Amino acid sequence: MAAIEVEELTRTYRSRKGVFRRTTTVVEALKGISFEVERGELFGLLGPNGAGKTTTIKILTTLLLPSSGSARVLGFDPAREAQKVRGRIGYVFGGERGLYDRLSAIHNLQYFADLYRVPSADKRRRIAELVELVGLTGRERERVETYSRGMRQRLHIARGLLHDPEILFLDEPTIGLDPIGAREIRETIAGLRQAGKTILLTTHYMFEADALCGRLAVIAGGAFVATGTPADLKAAVADRTIVEIETFGVPEATIDRLRSVVGVTRVAVEARDQAQVVLVQSATGAELVPSLLRELEGSAVGKVVTREPTLEDAYVELVGSA
Amino acid sequence: MNALRVLFVGGVTSYRALFNWISPWVFFPHMIGYPVFEILFFAYLGRFAGVESDEFFLIGNAFLAIAVTGMFGMGHAVAGERRSQTLTALLASPASRLALFLGRALPSILTGIVVAAMSFAICSLILGVRLPATTLAALVVVALISSFGATALGLCLGSLGLRGRNVSLFADVIAGSMLLVSGANVPLDRLPGWIRAISSGIPLTHGIQAARGIADGRTIGEVSDLLLTEAGIGAVYLIVGIGLLRLFEFEGRRSATLEAF
Amino acid sequence: MIRAFFSGIRIHVLQFTKNPFDVSGVLLWPILYASIAYYLLDAKNDPSLLLSASLGAAVMLMWSLVVIGSSGALEHQRWQGTLELLVAAPVPFAAVIAPITIASGVVGAYALLATLAWGTLFFEVPLAIEQPLAFVVAIPACVLAIGMLGLIMAATFVFYRAAFALGIAMQYPVWIAAGLLVPLSVLPDWVGPVSWFLAPTWGFRAIQEAALGRTPWPDIAMCLLLSAIYLVAATACLRGFERLARRNGTLQLT
Numbered sequence: 001m002a003a004i005e006v007e008e009l010t011r012t013y014r015s016r017k018g019v020f021r022r023t024t025t026v027v028e029a030l031k032g033i034s035f036e037v038e039r040g041e042l043f044g045l046l047g048p049n050g051a052g053k054t055t056t057i058k059i060l061t062t063l064l065l066p067s068s069g070s071a072r073v074l075g076f077d078p079a080r081e082a083q084k085v086r087g088r089i090g091y092v093f094g095g096e097r098g099l100y101d102r103l104s105a106i107h108n109l110q111y112f113a114d115l116y117r118v119p120s121a122d123k124r125r126r127i128a129e130l131v132e133l134v135g136l137t138g139r140e141r142e143r144v145e146t147y148s149r150g151m152r153q154r155l156h157i158a159r160g161l162l163h164d165p166e167i168l169f170l171d172e173p174t175i176g177l178d179p180i181g182a183r184e185i186r187e188t189i190a191g192l193r194q195a196g197k198t199i200l201l202t203t204h205y206m207f208e209a210d211a212l213c214g215r216l217a218v219i220a221g222g223a224f225v226a227t228g229t230p231a232d233l234k235a236a237v238a239d240r241t242i243v244e245i246e247t248f249g250v251p252e253a254t255i256d257r258l259r260s261v262v263g264v265t266r267v268a269v270e271a272r273d274q275a276q277v278v279l280v281q282s283a284t285g286a287e288l289v290p291s292l293l294r295e296l297e298g299s300a301v302g303k304v305v306t307r308e309p310t311l312e313d314a315y316v317e318l319v320g321s322a
Numbered sequence: 323m324n325a326l327r328v329l330f331v332g333g334v335t336s337y338r339a340l341f342n343w344i345s346p347w348v349f350f351p352h353m354i355g356y357p358v359f360e361i362l363f364f365a366y367l368g369r370f371a372g373v374e375s376d377e378f379f380l381i382g383n384a385f386l387a388i389a390v391t392g393m394f395g396m397g398h399a400v401a402g403e404r405r406s407q408t409l410t411a412l413l414a415s416p417a418s419r420l421a422l423f424l425g426r427a428l429p430s431i432l433t434g435i436v437v438a439a440m441s442f443a444i445c446s447l448i449l450g451v452r453l454p455a456t457t458l459a460a461l462v463v464v465a466l467i468s469s470f471g472a473t474a475l476g477l478c479l480g481s482l483g484l485r486g487r488n489v490s491l492f493a494d495v496i497a498g499s500m501l502l503v504s505g506a507n508v509p510l511d512r513l514p515g516w517i518r519a520i521s522s523g524i525p526l527t528h529g530i531q532a533a534r535g536i537a538d539g540r541t542i543g544e545v546s547d548l549l550l551t552e553a554g555i556g557a558v559y560l561i562v563g564i565g566l567l568r569l570f571e572f573e574g575r576r577s578a579t580l581e582a583f
Numbered sequence: 584m585i586r587a588f589f590s591g592i593r594i595h596v597l598q599f600t601k602n603p604f605d606v607s608g609v610l611l612w613p614i615l616y617a618s619i620a621y622y623l624l625d626a627k628n629d630p631s632l633l634l635s636a637s638l639g640a641a642v643m644l645m646w647s648l649v650v651i652g653s654s655g656a657l658e659h660q661r662w663q664g665t666l667e668l669l670v671a672a673p674v675p676f677a678a679v680i681a682p683i684t685i686a687s688g689v690v691g692a693y694a695l696l697a698t699l700a701w702g703t704l705f706f707e708v709p710l711a712i713e714q715p716l717a718f719v720v721a722i723p724a725c726v727l728a729i730g731m732l733g734l735i736m737a738a739t740f741v742f743y744r745a746a747f748a749l750g751i752a753m754q755y756p757v758w759i760a761a762g763l764l765v766p767l768s769v770l771p772d773w774v775g776p777v778s779w780f781l782a783p784t785w786g787f788r789a790i791q792e793a794a795l796g797r798t799p800w801p802d803i804a805m806c807l808l809l810s811a812i813y814l815v816a817a818t819a820c821l822r823g824f825e826r827l828a829r830r831n832g833t834l835q836l837t
Binding site: 362373 | 625748766
């Protein structure tokens with residue numbers, strides 16, 4: 001039996017506005033998704049904001065009822081058998097909220113340990129272990145309101161692990177963190193996976209999904225656009241080459257000329273600080289750099305890099321065409 | 323002419339802002355329900371203690387309702403301007419500061435009187451207190467004067483609020499203390515000397531006395547000395563309040579902290 | 584579940600008392616009302632009335648803290664981001680929220696001491712508690728009963744658009760109807776039966792009777808009985824709230 005089984009899960013929100021002329025807005029947050037997560041797997045849900053990642057997690061953690069479809073967590077239905085699910089899962093979400101600010105980390109952990117029925121005999125030891133695991137040793141008696149975002153995040157993870165759940169749901173755990181803080185969290189997550197925990201992770205950071213996930217699903221607009229291992233997804237764009245050209249304010253007309261170069265499949269422009277980066281896709285092996293540079297004659301050009309596609313390119317392609 | 327325009331336009335803008343905060347869901351329980359039951363509470367307490375009459379507590383607490391609304395309304399108006407970052411703009415304008423802030427005060431004064439009148443009417447029915455129409459008209463005049471004083475006190479508190487953080491708690495304490503100190507619920511002759519000294523220096527005390535006098539059958543002329551005292555006290559608080567505002571504005575400009583909190 | 588319950592009370596009392604301003608502001612009110620009562624009742628020359636007034640003022644505060652704290656409790660937890668976590672706990676939801684409402688009452692119990700001290704120091708209120716054992720039992724019974732009534736309020740006021748305002752509005756009516764400072768004898772007859780259903784009525788009576796040496800135990804029993812009834816009602820309401828919140832996705836701020 002898989003740890004998590006989801007079949008044709010949908011979720012619609014209805015909201016009514018206005019008193020006299022009622023207008024109903026219907027938002028389909030999930031349009032019918034299906035997937036399975038095996039025990040011991042680290043499964044990722046990767047997608048932009050509003051794609052439906054948080055909605056999925058909230059349904060699986062019993063906090064939201066689905067509109068239709070079925071879900072099973074460790075064999076139990078989170079909609080109908082909520083109590084059975086709740087004691088067996090840990091739920092960690094990103095952001096500033098969710099803790100008792102005026103109290104210390106220790107107090108928060110003690111409270112949640114009691115709420116999650118951690119046996120009294122184990123409580124103190126478990127809290128001490130977790131404080132150390134997430135790197136809060138030395139600061140655990142200070143009020144949470146003095147904590148940085150990264151420290152709160154780590155406290156959330158400790159909280160989620162208190163009752164040693166079989167499955168962990170991590171909803172954008174590194175959002176808003178500085179790079180070092182984020183990396184430390186990722187290392188902790190990788191360690192948990194190695195310890196045998198089943199983890200469902202949502203994120204909109206491609207490299208995070210690439211680094212951590214055994215398998216992942218790309219979700220956009222409430223539906224899956226692709227599922228598989230990071231390698232599978234990269235393979236979808238494996239037959240491409242990307243040429244990155246650093247430019248400084250190239251007009252649209254020039255970009256169009258680049259598009260018309262023989263062999264070019266796609267051109268995208270990204271802004272990076274003061275410069276632009278033009279991303280030119282083509283079939284593998286096509287030697288297009290000279291032709292491209294010819295079109296760009298007269299414009300200032302910086303670095304030119306030819307590279308393999310990354311998961312990010314695959315993601316942009318998948319999400320863009322959704 | 324210009325000052326009048328500032329008075330009205332300023333007032334309307336502030337009121338609209340207030341209305342975002344005061345919706346009917348809040349208004350009826352908080353602004354009507356609360357004062358009505360407050361009046362009843364003290365009236366029955368008075369009956370139990372055998373002190374004075376229902377009318378005594380009715381007038382006392384109705385005036386308190388005016389005071390509280392005026393105080394907090396004005397305090398919020400000042401704080402609201404600061405929060406929406408319009409305070410510096412306002413203080414910088416050449417329009418007479420007096421007209422400006424009276425304009426802000428008008429909604430609070432009117433709301434206070436409406437609230438008090440409604441509570442008064444409801445409780446009169448419940449308690450069986452009857453007052454002739456001419457008396458009621460005179461009471462409205464007294465109410466306006468007291469309301470002015472309470473609003474001026476609110477201005478002082480609002481100005482202090484520019485400086486400190488916990489001023490709303492302080493204002494709450496003051497509003498609560500007035501239950502005791504203004505003579506609204508305890509006849510002044512029962513209060514110790516030092517409290518009576520404080521009573522004579524705050525708005526409302528003299529207004530309540532005047533109102534009770536009128537309800538007992540005196541004319542406005544006969545209570546005019548109390549009314550003048552009440553108006554005078556209000557004027558003093560107004561001057562202090564504007565002075566404080568100018569002081570903190572000046573200080574704020576000097577240390578660039580005006581918009582800091 | 585018992586552990587979660589007491590742990591919750593401890594945590595929420597701590598959460599409240601960490602801010603010294605809140606605490607001192609809170610103590611002002613019973614002292615104020617008690618003082619008004621002292622001045623008015625002075626002429627009656629009956630010390631037991633003054634003692635009742637002290638106790639009544641303290642229970643008034645207990646009710647205020649509970650009703651205002653409870654009316655906004657669920658909304659506050661939602662705003663803080665902790666509501667989801669509380670719902671997601673494997674302990675029954677009522678056992679998680681009850682400590683919040685009871686914690687407010689516990690803070691109010693401290694006011695009892697402050698009010699009695701004030702009265703003794705400045706108004707010569709006699710500090711003789713005739714039945715100390717019953718007194719010591721009556722106080723938590725009162726806190727429990729009021730807290731449980733608060734739980735119903737938490738579970739129902741959350742559906743009202745301005746729950747906080749409703750909480751504020753429910754102070755004086757209950758103070759009157761429960762006969763806390765104003766005895767029921769001066770109120771219209773029909774208030775009597777209403778008062779029987781209110782926790783503060785019996786809580787106050789229990790404390791008062793214990794202090795004045797009358798018969799507190801039946802009142803204490805009523806506190807416990809009412810607590811049980813309230814708990815049943817509140818649990819049903821909370822279950823309804825949870826079901827609705829899960830259906831509409833309102834357990835967290837969007």
